[in-house]
Amino acid sequence: MSSSRPRIPEATVARLAVYLRVLTGLADGGRSNVSSGELASAAGVNPAGLRKDLSHLGPCGVRGVGYEVATLRDRIARVLGVERSRACVLVGIGNLGTALAGYAGFGSRGFRFVGLFDAAPARVGQLIGGQPVRPMAELDEVVTATAATIGVIATPADVAQSVCDRLTAAGLRSILNFAPVALSAPAEVDVRQVDLSVELQVLAFLGQQRGATVEVGA
Amino acid sequence: MSSSRPRIPEATVARLAVYLRVLTGLADGGRSNVSSGELASAAGVNPAGLRKDLSHLGPCGVRGVGYEVATLRDRIARVLGVERSRACVLVGIGNLGTALAGYAGFGSRGFRFVGLFDAAPARVGQLIGGQPVRPMAELDEVVTATAATIGVIATPADVAQSVCDRLTAAGLRSILNFAPVALSAPAEVDVRQVDLSVELQVLAFLGQQRGATVEVGA
DNA sequence: GCGACTTTGTTCCTGCGTTCACAAGCGGTT
DNA sequence: AACCGCTTGTGAACGCAGGAACAAAGTCGC
Numbered sequence: 001m002s003s004s005r006p007r008i009p010e011a012t013v014a015r016l017a018v019y020l021r022v023l024t025g026l027a028d029g030g031r032s033n034v035s036s037g038e039l040a041s042a043a044g045v046n047p048a049g050l051r052k053d054l055s056h057l058g059p060c061g062v063r064g065v066g067y068e069v070a071t072l073r074d075r076i077a078r079v080l081g082v083e084r085s086r087a088c089v090l091v092g093i094g095n096l097g098t099a100l101a102g103y104a105g106f107g108s109r110g111f112r113f114v115g116l117f118d119a120a121p122a123r124v125g126q127l128i129g130g131q132p133v134r135p136m137a138e139l140d141e142v143v144t145a146t147a148a149t150i151g152v153i154a155t156p157a158d159v160a161q162s163v164c165d166r167l168t169a170a171g172l173r174s175i176l177n178f179a180p181v182a183l184s185a186p187a188e189v190d191v192r193q194v195d196l197s198v199e200l201q202v203l204a205f206l207g208q209q210r211g212a213t214v215e216v217g218a
Numbered sequence: 219m220s221s222s223r224p225r226i227p228e229a230t231v232a233r234l235a236v237y238l239r240v241l242t243g244l245a246d247g248g249r250s251n252v253s254s255g256e257l258a259s260a261a262g263v264n265p266a267g268l269r270k271d272l273s274h275l276g277p278c279g280v281r282g283v284g285y286e287v288a289t290l291r292d293r294i295a296r297v298l299g300v301e302r303s304r305a306c307v308l309v310g311i312g313n314l315g316t317a318l319a320g321y322a323g324f325g326s327r328g329f330r331f332v333g334l335f336d337a338a339p340a341r342v343g344q345l346i347g348g349q350p351v352r353p354m355a356e357l358d359e360v361v362t363a364t365a366a367t368i369g370v371i372a373t374p375a376d377v378a379q380s381v382c383d384r385l386t387a388a389g390l391r392s393i394l395n396f397a398p399v400a401l402s403a404p405a406e407v408d409v410r411q412v413d414l415s416v417e418l419q420v421l422a423f424l425g426q427q428r429g430a431t432v433e434v435g436a
Numbered sequence: 437g438c439g440a441c442t443t444t445g446t447t448c449c450t451g452c453g454t455t456c457a458c459a460a461g462c463g464g465t466t
Numbered sequence: 467a468a469c470c471g472c473t474t475g476t477g478a479a480c481g482c483a484g485g486a487a488c489a490a491a492g493t494c495g496c
Contacts, residue, residue, distance in 0.1 A: 007427075010420065011483065017419040021398055035443065044400030044411070048485060055445060063444045063491045080419055081426045088418075095317035102313050105398055105415045111422070149425060150418070174425040176418055180239055180323055182262030190428075192421050193262070194414070197323045200306075200368070200394055201235040201298055202228065203410050204329070207367060207392040208299045209225075210408075229453065253473070266455065273475060281474045282462045438496085445490075455480075465470085 008079070012053045016076050017109075018043045019050070023073040024108075035066040082110040087148040089115040089172070091163050092155030093123050093133050096178060100154060101128045111150070115142040119159070136166070143170040150174045157181045164191070226297070230271045234294050235327075236261045237268070241291040242326075253284040300328040305366040307333040307390070309381050310373030311341050311351050314396060318372060319346045329368070333360040337377070354384070361388040368392045375399045382409070 008016075022042045026034060036054075040047040054060060054067075060075050061067040077083060090101055090113050100106070101116055116133045118124060126133045134142065142148070151167040153160050153175065160179035167175055174190045177183050185191050226234075240260045244252060254272075258265040272278060272285075278293050279285040295301060308319055308331050318324070319334055334351045336342060344351045352360065360366070369385040371378050371393065378397035385393055392408045395401050403409050 008423075009483075010424075013420050013423050014416050017416045018400075018413070037443090042400060046485065048487090049483090051443095051445065052484085059445070061444055062493090064442050064493050066443070080423055082419075086422055095313075095320050099313035099317045100414070103414065106418065109415050109419060111415075111418055150421060152418075173428075174421045176421055182236075182260060190421060190424050192417055194412075194417055195236070196318070196321065196412070197327050197329075198232050198235045199410055199412055200324065200329055200370075201300075201327060202231050203368060203392045203394055203408060204304055205226075205231050205298055206228075206408050210391075227453075255473090264455070266457090267453090269473095269475065270454085277475070279474055280462065281460075282464090282472050284473065439494105440496100441492105441494080443490105443492090445488105447488080448486090450485085452483080453481090456478090458475105458477085460473105460475080462473085463471095466468090 008056045012056055013080070015043070015045060015050075015053050016080060018045075019053070020073060020076045020080065020082070020109075023069055023076065027069050027073055031069050033066050034069055034072075036061070039067070084110065086111050086150060087114040087146045088112065088150040088152055089117065089139070089143060089146075089148050089167075090152045090154060091117045091136075091139075091167070092153060092179075093118040093126070093128060094154065094156075097154035098128055100152060100178075101131070114146040114148055115139070119155075139166060140170045143172065148172065150176065153177045153179055153183075155179055226274045230274055231298070233261070233263060233268075233271050234298060236263075237271070238291060238294045238298065238300070238327075241287055241294070245287050245291055249287050251284050252287055252290075254279070257285070303328050303330055304368060305330060305332040305364045306368040306370055307331070307335065307357070307361060307366050307385075308370045308372060309335045309354075309357075309385070310371060310397075311336040311344070311346060312372065312374075315372035316346055318370060318396075319349070332364040332366055333357070337373075357384060358388045361390065366390065368394065371395045371397055371401075373397055 019039065022039060036051050037047045040050040057075055057079050060072055088111050090097055093116055101113055116128055116131055117136050117139055118133050119136050123133050124135045149172060151172040153163050155163055157179045160177060160181050161183055164175060164183045164185055168185055168189050173188065175185065176192050178194050180195050180197065183191050237257065240257060254269050255265045258268040275293055275297050278290055306329055308315055311334055319331055334346055334349055335354050335357055336351050337354050341351050342353045367390060369390040371381050373381055375397045378395060378399050379401055382393060382401045382403055386403055386407050391406065393403065394410050396412050398413050398415065401409050
């Protein structure tokens with residue numbers, strides 16, 4: 001049953017996804033072998049940390065030689081579950097939603113959008129990447145028909161919570177939220193938050209702090 | 219000179235941005251007072267952690283009462299540097315770039331895009347949010363004219379590094395990269411990486427791990 | 437066949453982030 | 467004016483992630 005996989009830290013999982021991307025690029029370029037140092041610099045991490053990350057999936061390199069690109073790629077892909085294609089639904093086909101629906105990076109990583117939804121009647125019926133935008137009323141139907149497990153929210157903030165409620169009611173267990181609000185959901189539902197403006201604000205703060213020591217004010 | 223601000227942890231800065239957003243919403247809703255518990259649940263964090271975050275900017279609450287919404291909002295805004303409007307340039311006006319350029323959340327947080335750039339001649343001249351897309355040749359000119367300090371990369375991965383080089387050469391010190399590649403830049407340049415597909419992959423892994431214990435394979 | 441070099445896998449350690457728990461302080465009430 | 471309840475702010479402990487150094491192992495050269 002549960003084999004030699006106690007648990008992989010979340011931070012490691014995020015980096016494994018990066019390694020997988022780099023390895024895929026190397027394999028397409030014809031490379032058959034990599035060292036941890038080279039792979040680490042391509043991924044932007046520390047070589048020792050990379051080896052520690054890889055150690056979570058058991059020994060998969062050859063000492064004195066390095067890692068076989070194709071083997072390691074398949075190994076990581078299997079652990080991350082990229083092999084099985086995952087059905088996702090996307091709610092909110094605005095600028096960001098359209099960008100997400102058309103982002104090629106998802107398709108090549110085992111994710112396929114099986115339903116694009118929007119509440120605005122004007123958007124319903126539009127074709128995005130060859131797929132029609134559906135009305136929210138069809139949500140449950142599509143989720144059950146396609147066995148989708150992941151929902152992506154790209155709506156305005158004020159409707160995100162109600163969309164989240166509908167997604168959980170439809171049976172989805174994983175939700176990725178791009179709306180700038182904290183969502184409340186049942187404990188068995190994983191909610192991950194991505195706030196684009198927060199990243200920009202952290203960057204601005206670091207720049208301001210390094211650029212000049214400003215006084216905190218009276 | 220350096221007043222009572224030794225340094226604020228990066229994780230705290232990211233959360234301060236979230237608190238600022240929540241507080242702005244509360245102020246618009248007419249609220250004048252909040253407790254740490256309420257603010258924490260609205261932001262999706264632990265109350266004690268919130269208070270510790272706030273302690274980095276000195277005492278700013280009243281014991282037994284809570285925090286004054288407007289005062290705390292202004293305090294955080296000043297620390298994060300939201301008061302001064304920051305000029306940003308955006309390179310790569312594809313689906314994602316268009317979404318970023320039109321995202322209202324940036325403007326209300328002190329960020330304004332002063333230049334939209336794309337290498338494709340077909341895109342140059344298009345109006346995005348009332349602003350024309352410019353050719354890459356005008357990059358240095360716009361950066362120096364507007365004193366922009368932040369660059370956002372939303373290009374395909376294969377040109378991201380060269381765009382990064384041009385941005386640093388133009389004098390930008392902070393770069394936010396949405397392209398799925400690790401960028402190399404001089405040490406004095408802050409580079410932050412946002413990979414949308416990584417978030418989705420972590421979510422899928424967590425769901426797979428919890429949903430069923432899958433064997434690691436032979 | 438043996439030695440030395442290269443590279444992985446692991447272990448230790450340091451530092452940070454998070455959480456819990458308590459003391460201090462302020463407002464309201466009697 | 468004094469007491470009581472509520473909330474903040476801070477101190478300490480726990481757990482985790484990151485980095486560096488070391489040992490194991492396999493290959494190449496002689």
